[in-house]
Amino acid sequence: MEHERVVDAENFDTTEELNELSLRPKYLQQYIGQDKIKEQLAIYIQAARARSExxxxxxxxxxxxxxxxxxAMVIANELEVGIKTTSGPAIERQGDLIxxxxxxxxxxxxxxxxxxxxPRVVEExxxxxxxxxxxxxxVGQGPTAHPVHFPLPPFTLIGATTRAGVLSAPMRDRxxxxxxMEYYDESALKEIVTRTASVFQADIEPQAAREVALRSRGTPRIxxxxxxxxxxxxxxxxEGVITAAIAKVALDALQVDDKGLDAVDRKLLGTxxxxxxxxxxxxxxxxxxxxxxxxxxxxxxxxxxxxxxFLKRTARGRMVSDLGYQHLKKENLYKGDI
Structure with a gap:
């Protein structure tokens, strides 16, 4: 689509990307939410450091x-090691990986x-x-080509994906x-909003922070x-004070409702x-x-x-649930077996 979604969790310009970096916590203690993952990582990190591995x-x-x-950046900070960041599409050839x-x-x-x-050749x-x-x-081509064994220092690969099922089994197994990573609850999002406001040196009322949290689709970036x-x-x-009333006016103007749905979500369900x-x-x-x-x-x-x-996936296709109908204030006249 040509227009940018306000609640799009992936596309953001360079200025906002830099702002995003300034909001990142550096250590597990500062990282809000994902408690089970943090507890496990704390053990693995401590063990790796104790073994100097x-x-x-x-x-x-x-x-x-x-x-x-x-x-990923928090893990590197906790391990007190360097981190190199890239993305799958950026590694086009084996030489890029090397x-x-x-x-x-x-x-x-x-x-x-x-x-x-x-790319598959890089993955292998x-x-x-x-x-x-x-x-x-x-190394080389034709008759002069010969294999070279290239040793590497022990390192930790951290991979991130929105589609774990697409990864090949050999890659997952390694x-x-x-x-x-699970969606955040209202309490964690409210804490994140409050923390971000303090980074921005903005005065925000608790109810305003809750209003933003409720409409954030369970996603900190949003x-x-x-x-x-x-x-x-x-x-x-x-005058810079973020009140509940101002938050509601702004979010309504952005067409983000109290469940975090924007115009595109409603169009999808409505269609x-x-x-x-x-x-x-x-x-x-x-x-x-x-x-x-x-x-x-x-x-x-x-x-x-x-x-x-609001949505159900069945063997026959996608279906709008009763909750989806209720949210759009439409009556479900075609209830059948799912």
């Missing part, structure tokens, strides 16, 4: 915007975002790098630690983005109801009707709508 490889998976990149690996020191962290998008080279800390490369827009309204209309009697309907049909590609719907829209029970 590189920590086992980590796979962080879950919907976008939940803090996978931040958590250049990254060659730059690592013993114990360092290599973070690969969107690891499911690694990672197998020996992850398991035995070496890569074999072919991660000793797998952590499923919570921070919405807070920035609410702060703009407060500076214009209430299913109006054109397909609420379903079941195939993903391709939904994508064509709302002018989005299938991957975007699966990765960006569906997970949250499924999480809050």
């Amino acid at each position: 590189a920590m086992d490889h980590v796979l962080l998976y879950g919907p976008p915007g939940l803090g996978k990149t931040t958590l 250049a990254l690996l060659n730059d690592l020191k013993a114990g360092d962290v290599l973070f690969i975002d969107e690891i499911h998008r690694l 080279m990672l197998y020996s790098a992850m398991e035995d800390f070496y890569v074999d490369i072919i 991660f000793g630690i797998m952590a499923h 919570a921070n983005r919405l807070l920035k827009r609410v702060r703009d309204y407060s500076e214009v209309y209430s 299913m109801i109006e054109l397909y009697d609420g379903g079941p309907v195939g993903l391709a049909a939904i994508a064509a009707n709302i002018s989005e590609d299938r991957e975007t719907i699966e990765d960006m829209y569906e997970p949250y709508l499924l999480q809050i029970g």
Whole structure:
């Protein structure tokens, strides 16, 4: 789509990306939410440091915007090692991977975002790098070509993905630690909003923080983005004080409702109801009707709508649930077996 979603958890400009970096916690104690994952990581980190070894490889998976990149940086800080960051699409050739690996020191962290998008030839080279800390490369061409054994220092690979199911089994099996990032509850999001406001040196009322948290789709990145827009309204209309009333006015103007749905979410559900009697309907049909590609719907829209029970996935296709009908204030006249 041509317009940018206010609650889009992935696309943000350079200025906001820099702001995002300034909001990142540096240590597990400062990291809000994901308590089970933090408890386990604290043990693994402490054990690795006690043995003076590189920590086992980590796979962080879950919907976008939940803090996978931040958590990777936190792990490196807790291990007191360096971190190199890249993304799957950026590593196009084996040479790109070797250049990254060659730059690592013993114990360092290599973070690969969107690891499911690694080219297959690069992924296969990672197998020996992850398991035995070496890569074999072919130097030269034709009759002069010969293999070179390239040893690597022990390192920790942290991979992040929104689509763990797309990863090949050999790749998944080489991660000793797998952590499923879950959506945040209202309490954790309210704490994040309050912390972000303090970083911005903005005065925010508790009820205003709750209002932003309620409309953030369980996602910290969205919570921070919405807070920035609410702060703009407060500076214009209430001398910088973020009140509950100002928060509500700003969020209503952004067309983000009290369940975190924006105009695109409502269009998706509304289209299913109006054109397909609420379903079941195939993903391709939904994508064509709302002018989005299938991957975007699966990765960006569906997970949250499924999480809050507005959408159901069945063997016959997607269906709008009774809760979805109620939220859109529409009557379900076509109830049937699911």
